[in-house]
Structure formats: C-alpha cells, structure tokens
Amino acid sequence: MLVSNNEVIVGVGLRHPHFADILTQPKQVDFVEVHSENFFGQGGAALSMLTQAREKYPISLHSTSMGLGSFQDIPQHYLESLKRLTEQIDPFLMSEHACFTWGKEQGRLIHSGDLLPIAHTQRNLRVMCEQVERVQSFLGRQLIIENVSAYIQFAESHLDEAEFLAELCQRTGAKVLLDINNIAVNSMNFEGGDIQQSVSHYIEKLPVESVAQIHLAGCSTPSSGDLVIDDHACPVSDDVWHGYKQALTRFGAVPTLIEWDNNLPAWSVLIDEANKAREVVHAVLAKEI
Amino acid sequence: MNNKLILSTALAAVISTGIIAPAEAAGKKEKCYGIAKAAQNDCGNLAGTHSCAGQSKVDNDKGEWKLVKKGTCSTLGGLSKKEAKQLYKETKGA
Amino acid sequence: MIELFENKSGGDDQQILLEAIWNDESPEINKAGFNKQGLDIYRRNLLANAQRALSISFPTVFELLGSSISKNITYQFLRLSPPSQGDWSQWGKGFSHFISTIEEGYRYPYLADCAAVDWHVHCALHGIDQSLDQSSLQTLVNSEPEHIEIVFNQNVKLLKTHYPLTEIFQAHHHDDELHREVAMIKAQKLLAKESIEQMVMIYRPEFKPEVSTLTASEGAFMLCLMAGNSLEQALNTVKSDRSFSFEQWLLTAIERNLINYFKEK
Numbered sequence: 001m002l003v004s005n006n007e008v009i010v011g012v013g014l015r016h017p018h019f020a021d022i023l024t025q026p027k028q029v030d031f032v033e034v035h036s037e038n039f040f041g042q043g044g045a046a047l048s049m050l051t052q053a054r055e056k057y058p059i060s061l062h063s064t065s066m067g068l069g070s071f072q073d074i075p076q077h078y079l080e081s082l083k084r085l086t087e088q089i090d091p092f093l094m095s096e097h098a099c100f101t102w103g104k105e106q107g108r109l110i111h112s113g114d115l116l117p118i119a120h121t122q123r124n125l126r127v128m129c130e131q132v133e134r135v136q137s138f139l140g141r142q143l144i145i146e147n148v149s150a151y152i153q154f155a156e157s158h159l160d161e162a163e164f165l166a167e168l169c170q171r172t173g174a175k176v177l178l179d180i181n182n183i184a185v186n187s188m189n190f191e192g193g194d195i196q197q198s199v200s201h202y203i204e205k206l207p208v209e210s211v212a213q214i215h216l217a218g219c220s221t222p223s224s225g226d227l228v229i230d231d232h233a234c235p236v237s238d239d240v241w242h243g244y245k246q247a248l249t250r251f252g253a254v255p256t257l258i259e260w261d262n263n264l265p266a267w268s269v270l271i272d273e274a275n276k277a278r279e280v281v282h283a284v285l286a287k288e289i
Numbered sequence: 290m291n292n293k294l295i296l297s298t299a300l301a302a303v304i305s306t307g308i309i310a311p312a313e314a315a316g317k318k319e320k321c322y323g324i325a326k327a328a329q330n331d332c333g334n335l336a337g338t339h340s341c342a343g344q345s346k347v348d349n350d351k352g353e354w355k356l357v358k359k360g361t362c363s364t365l366g367g368l369s370k371k372e373a374k375q376l377y378k379e380t381k382g383a
Numbered sequence: 384m385i386e387l388f389e390n391k392s393g394g395d396d397q398q399i400l401l402e403a404i405w406n407d408e409s410p411e412i413n414k415a416g417f418n419k420q421g422l423d424i425y426r427r428n429l430l431a432n433a434q435r436a437l438s439i440s441f442p443t444v445f446e447l448l449g450s451s452i453s454k455n456i457t458y459q460f461l462r463l464s465p466p467s468q469g470d471w472s473q474w475g476k477g478f479s480h481f482i483s484t485i486e487e488g489y490r491y492p493y494l495a496d497c498a499a500v501d502w503h504v505h506c507a508l509h510g511i512d513q514s515l516d517q518s519s520l521q522t523l524v525n526s527e528p529e530h531i532e533i534v535f536n537q538n539v540k541l542l543k544t545h546y547p548l549t550e551i552f553q554a555h556h557h558d559d560e561l562h563r564e565v566a567m568i569k570a571q572k573l574l575a576k577e578s579i580e581q582m583v584m585i586y587r588p589e590f591k592p593e594v595s596t597l598t599a600s601e602g603a604f605m606l607c608l609m610a611g612n613s614l615e616q617a618l619n620t621v622k623s624d625r626s627f628s629f630e631q632w633l634l635t636a637i638e639r640n641l642i643n644y645f646k647e648k
Contacts, residue, residue: 015331019322037330037470041509045325045590048512052321064330065469071397078469101469103401110465111474112401113429119396151421154396227420261331292528292618299630300523308637309517324590326508329436329471360449361555362491365571 008253008281011060012270013260014053019046021267022053028271031092033060033257039089040081050089060093060213060257061086065111067101068131068145069118072109074102079138086139093213093255095144095177098128098165119154120164132172144212145169146177147202149185149230162205175212178203178251180243181219181230181259188228199243203250211251216244216277217259233262236273241280248284256281404429405462430454433461436471441478441501443555447494448487456485472509475502493546493574500548500594503585507538507592515637516644526647529615533608534643538587541597541605547573548583549596588640600627613648 011031014022022032032053039047053059063082066074086094103112118124136143145168147161159167165176180199187198218234236244236258244256258273290298303309399415404425434457438445445453460481466474479498482488488495513536522531542548550573553566573579582602585594597605600621607617621627636642 016325016327019325020320023322035328035330038328038472040470040473043512044507044509045319045321046328046509048321048590049325067469069397075467075469081470100397103397105401105405105465108465108467110467111469112465113404113425114432116397116400116404116425121396124396151424152400152417153421155416156396227424229424292615295618295629296523296528296531296614299633300520302630303520303633303637306634308634309515309520319589319591321590324508326439326505329439360447360452361567362447362449362487362494364567365447365491365493365551365574 008278009255010258010274010277010281011057011255012258012274013062015261015264017264018267018270019049022057023049025267027056029057029274031058031060031255031257033062033093033259036061036063036082036085036094037065039085042084047088054089058092059089060095060255061089061091063094063096064114065101066096066135067099067116068096068135068143069098069124069128070100070102070131071127072102072104074131074135075109079135083139086141091141093144094139094141095146095213097146097148098161098168099148115148117148117150117152117154120157120159120161122159125159125164125167128168129171132168132174136172136174143172143174144177145174146179146215147182148179149182149189151189151227151229153190160202160205162202166206166210169207169210176206176210177213177215178206178211178247178254179215179217180240180247181215181217181232181236184237184240184243185219185228185230195239196242196246199246203247206251208251211247211254214244214247214251214254214256215259216240216256216273231262232259236276241276244277244280245284248281253281253285400425405465430458430461432471433457433466433474436466436474437478440472440475440505441498443497443501443552444478444482444494446555447491447497447551452487456482456487459485472505475505478502493544493548493551496542496544496546496548497551499542500552500583500585503540503542504552504592504594507540507585507587508590510538510587513537513643514640515642519644519646522645522647527615528618529613530648531614532611532646532648533614534646535605535609535641536587536643538585538592539641540585541602541609542583542585543602544581544583545578546581547579548581549594552594586639586641588638593639598627600624601632604632 009030011029011033014032014034034050039050041047050059061082066078066082068074097115098118099115100118101111101114101116102109104110105112118128132143132145145165147165169175183199183202184195187193187195191198216236217230217232218236218240219228219231220233222228256277258270258277260270260273400417403415403417403422407426434454437457437460438453448456460478463481464477468474479495479502482498483495547570550566550570554563554570557563557566580599582597582599583594584597584602584605585592587593604617604621604627607620608614618629
C-alpha cells in the first residue's frame with residue numbers, strides 16, 4: 001500500500017515515576033497514554049497530575065479491566081467511572097483488550113483477573129460485539145481493541161484472533177490496536193517463533209483501514225523451557241521493530257505508542273525509543289514513496 | 290461568653306488572621322506528582338512479570354513500594370498470644 | 384472438542400478458566416486441558432496484583448507484618464473477599480475487619496485499627512477535592528447557633544481507638560527519619576500501658592492526607608457536628624472544658640481544610 005500520510009503521531013506510556021517529568025520537562029512526544037483505572041478516583045494528586053498533563057498533551061486512555069469479552073455484563077459502576085474520566089480528560093483515543101475480566105464465583109460477580117484470554121468462537125464474538133456496542137454507545141466514543149498475549153490456548157477456538165478482531169470491527173465500528181510484541185510473544189510461545197511470518201499472517205487478515213493504533217514494547221528473555229511473558233521490561237526488540245515496519249507498510253503511519261512498565265528507565269530513554277519509532281516510520285515511508 | 294458571641298468573635302479572628310486569603314492558599318500549593326502513590330492497575334497490562342507475577346525475582350524489581358523482610362510488629366513489642374486474645378475481646382466489646 | 388464446548392451453555396469456557404485460576408486444586412484443569420505453565424502465569428499474576436494493590440493501600444499493615452506473612456494474608460483475603468470494582472485501588476474495604484478475625488489480628492490487636500487508618504488515608508488520597516466555601520462563613524454571624532450546621536469535607540474521618548494509631552502511623556510514614564524513630568518509641572511506650580483511648584483524625588489539607596490525634600473535647604465536638612447536630616449543641620457538649628476554644632478550633636479546622644461549608648438548618 002502506498003502510504004499517503006508521512007506524519008506519524010508517537011507517544012509513550014506515562015507511569016508514576018515519570019509524573020514529575022511530564023509536568024516539568026519540555027514536550028518531546030506527541031501524546032501520552034495512561035491506564036484509565038488508575039484515575040478512577042474522584043480527585044486527589046494523581047488526577048490533578050493528569051489534568052495538568054492534559055494541558056500539554058493529548059491523552060490516550062487505555063483500560064485494563066473493562067473485560068469486553070466477558071460473558072458477564074461489565075458493571076455499571078465501572079462504566080460510570082470511565083465515563084466521568086472520559087468527560088474530564090477528553091481523550092483522543094480510548095482502548096481496551098480482547099479479553100475477559102468479569103466472572104461469577106459463588107454467585108458473586110468478581111474481577112477474576114487481568115487480561116484473561118478468550119476462546120475465539122462465533123459465540124464469544126457475538127458476546128464481545130454486544131459489550132463493545134454497549135460501551136461505545138454509553139461513552140459516545142469509538143473503542144480501539146487490542147490483541148493480547150495469551151498464555152493458554154483454547155481447543156475450541158476456530159477463528160484466528162486477527163479474524164475475530166476484523167469481524168468485531170466490521171460489526172461494531174470499533175478499530176484495532178495492534179500490539180506487535182503480543183504477536184511476537186504468542187509466536188514464540190505457540191507458533192514456532194518465526195515472528196516475521198506470524199506478523200505477516202496476522203496483519204494480512206486485518207483490513208487496511210481497521211488499525212487505529214500500534215503498541216510497541218519489549219520483554220525479558222525467559223529461562224529455557226519457560227513461556228515468554230509480555231512484561232514490558234526491555235527496549236523494543238529487533239524482531240518487533242521489523243514487525244512494526246511490516247505493519248507500517250500495510251496500515252500506514254498510525255499513532256504509535258512505546259509501552260514500558262517494569263525496570264522502567266529514565267524519561268529520556270522512553271523519549272529515545274519514541275524517536276526511534278519516528279525514524280522507522282520515516283525510513284519506511286521514504287521507501288514506499 | 291454566650292455561643293452567639295463565641296461565633297462572631299471566632300469569625301473576626303478568621304478574617305483578621307488572613308488564613309483564608311487566596312494568595313496564601315496558592316503559595317501553599319503542593320506538588321501533586323510528589324504525593325500520588327504508585328498506581329495499582331499497571332500490572333493488569335503485563336499479565337505476569339518479575340514483579341507482577343511474583344516469579345521470585347523481586348530483588349530485581351525497582352518498584353516503589355517497600356518490601357519489608359521482617360515486620361515492625363516485632364519492634365513494637367508484640368503481645369503474647371494469651372494477652373492478645375484478652376485485649377481482642379475487650380476491643381470487640383467496646 | 385470443539386463440539387463439546389460449543390454445546391455447553393454460554394460462558395463456560397470463561398468459567399472453567401476462572402475456576403482453574405482461583406482454585407489451585409481445581410479438577411477443571413485436567414478436563415479443560417490447559418497448559419499448566421500458562422495457567423500458573425495467570426495464578427501468580429492474580430496474587431501479585433492483589434499483593435501489590437494491598438501493599439499500596441495498606442502500607443502500615445504491610446510494614447508491620449513483613450512481606451512473608453503478607454503474602455499468605457493476601458491469598459486468604461483474595462479468596463474470602465475477591466475484588467469486584469475493576470480498579471485494584473478500590474479493593475480492600477473489608478480488610479480491616481478481616482484482619483480482626485485472623486491469628487495476626489489476635490496477636491497484634493492494633494493491626495486491624497492500623498488497617499482502618501491506612502484505608503481512610505488511601506481513600507482520602509483519591510477522594511474528591513473539596514475546600515471551604517468562604518462565603519458560607521457569614522452564616523456564623525447571620526444565623527443563630529442552634530440553626531447552624533457544619534458540613535465537613537468528605538476526606539475527614541474520625542476513628543476512636545484503644546491504640547496509639549497516630550504514633551504507629553508516623554513511625555512508618557513521617558518524612559523525617561528522626562521523627563519516625565521518636566514516634567516508634569512513643570508507640571512502644573503507649574502500647575505497654577494498660578489502656579489508652581485515642582481519637583484519631585484523617586484529613587487532607589491539599590493533596591497529602593494527614594493523621595493526627597484530637598483531644599477528647601475536640602473529638603466530642605466534631606462527632607456531635609458530624610452527627611448532624613447544630614453548633615449550639617456541639618458547643619454545649621464541650622462547655623465544661625475550659626481549654627476548648629472554638630476560635631482556636633475554627634482556625635485550625637480552616638488551616639487543615641476540614642470544613643466544606645457552613646449551612647443554616
């Protein structure tokens with residue numbers, strides 16, 4: 001595909017140790033992304049920081065426990081907290097994961113874990129479409145849904161995750177948040193580890209217009225025999241940079257985010273990673289044109 | 290002094306001390322980023338890491354919450370189990 | 384395999400995974416054929432998220448107990464009172480009560496009250512931003528004392544206790560190390576006494592929650608107001624205490640941002 005837009009928007013994940021940096025350093029990235037649930041409080045220091053950061057940066061709200069794939073309904077109190085935050089921050093993107101959160105235990109609705117994988121079946125697709133539509137209409141916003149690292153597989157999955165997401169977007173008007181590292185992690189854990197091929201298979205199943213954001217992250221190398229865990233503890237790997245180039249070639253210069261959570265480096269290191277992404281985009285686009 | 294007089298005297302004191310002057314309030318503004326505690330929903334995005342999945346490599350974790358090897362309960366002079374039970378009952382009865 | 388699962392009622396695949404994560408001995412694991420290594424990642428992640436959440440919401444309790452006991456307590460509390468909010472920081476309302484029912488709560492009877500202080504401090508940190516409506520101060524002279532009520536900021540909480548909670552809190556969280564050591568010694572001394580009574584107040588002047596001890600009169604005065612009584616009634620409850628001065632109380636209350644507004648009944 002010929003990329004028409006050669007200006008890319010690059011941001012970084014904003015975490016607690018960098019709160020001072022975001023408010024005191026000059027602006028060096030195009031946007032920041034935070035985890036919505038960390039700002040569900042009605043006031044206080046964290047929310048004040050975010051409100052001040054908003055004066056300088058567009059904000060992307062990335063949720064972690066909405067549980068769009070849950071068979072149980074997303075609790076109303078959760079949606080109301082998210083709506084309040086949305087109205088306060090006016091994010092330019094809102095995203096979640098293709099996973100489940102809510103379940104019943106001894107008759108009680110519980111937050112049963114984070115980023116729990118779902119089987120990619122027609123039934124789960126219908127469930128997730130209903131949840132996505134409900135949330136989009138309640139918030140009055142479009143959702144962007146992220147592919148996940150899954151550490152277990154369901155025998156009953158008869159769709160690929162990419163097919164599942166493509167269909168979900170087509171039915172609901174939602175978009176895809178393409179996490180290249182999650183494709184890489186699943187590739188290494190369950191698909192033989194040819195990351196380039198896994199990315200290639202994945203992205204060709206997604207319509208060109210369906211991807212609205214890309215996540216880039218790095219993860220630790222596990223001990224031999226252990227599963228790779230998506231711990232966001234390292235710089236983006238060469239394989240993931242390569243996957244990013246593949247994605248850019250297909251989807252164009254979509255907003256891109258550097259995620260880093262564990263062994264968090266200095267703010268300046270995150271900025272360097274963001275600038276690297278920008279260079280990659282320019283190189284890919286130059287080639288295309 | 291009757292209660293009505295107490296109130297008006299107190300209000301006069303509040304006004305004369307300037308405690309509610311807006312300029313001072315602005316000068317006292319704390320730095321929010323120094324006060325916000327570490328976030329509790331960041332692990333959700335990790336699905337298991339050294340610090341988050343407790344893969345026993347906690348010493349590598351530069352997380353901000355303090356990991357105390359030995360509790361300070363011992364420093365505070367823990368009670369014997371017998372005494373503790375007695376006190377617990379009193380507390381519950383109160 | 385596909386047929387088998389598709390014929391089940393909706394959500395069974397999720398329910399089976401949930402069961403397998405939450406119950407270590409779950410018979411569902413083998414039936415579902417989940418990879419044990421993968422399942423363990425979700426189990427560890429759940430426990431680690433829970434422990435991290437509680438250690439941030441209850442920093443005093445976690446320092447009091449130490450990390451090895453805390454992990455076990457987290458595991459128990461997670462099973463007994465699983466989260467349902469989606470935001471880990473909102474989980475733990477029942478933790479203080481839970482502590483009062485377990486062995487450590489018997490052994491260290493102040494532990495449950497320390498958890499209550501931690502929880503109120505934690506809630507205040509994320510609580511709504513409120514400050515004094517200065518125009519309402521005029522109510523003090525425009526109305527009769529029996530018709531005036533004080534509405535406190537939502538982050539203000541009072542706790543009656545038999546333990547030196549303020550000292551224990553300062554011993555763990557005061558910014559100054561010397562201050563922490565002195566508070567620890569004070570707490571030790573007070574704990575050694577037969578019985579004490581403390582009225583502890585949690586409040587938030589701007590963003591940082593504070594913990595301090597009130598005098599018996601200050602406590603009685605505030606509790607009376609918080610119960611919805613008039614200033615007249617509250618002043619009468621402390622009339623016999625000559626050391627109580629409303630003027631002084633009001634100045635401190637404004638400085639500490641305790642009051643939201645004055646209203647006429």
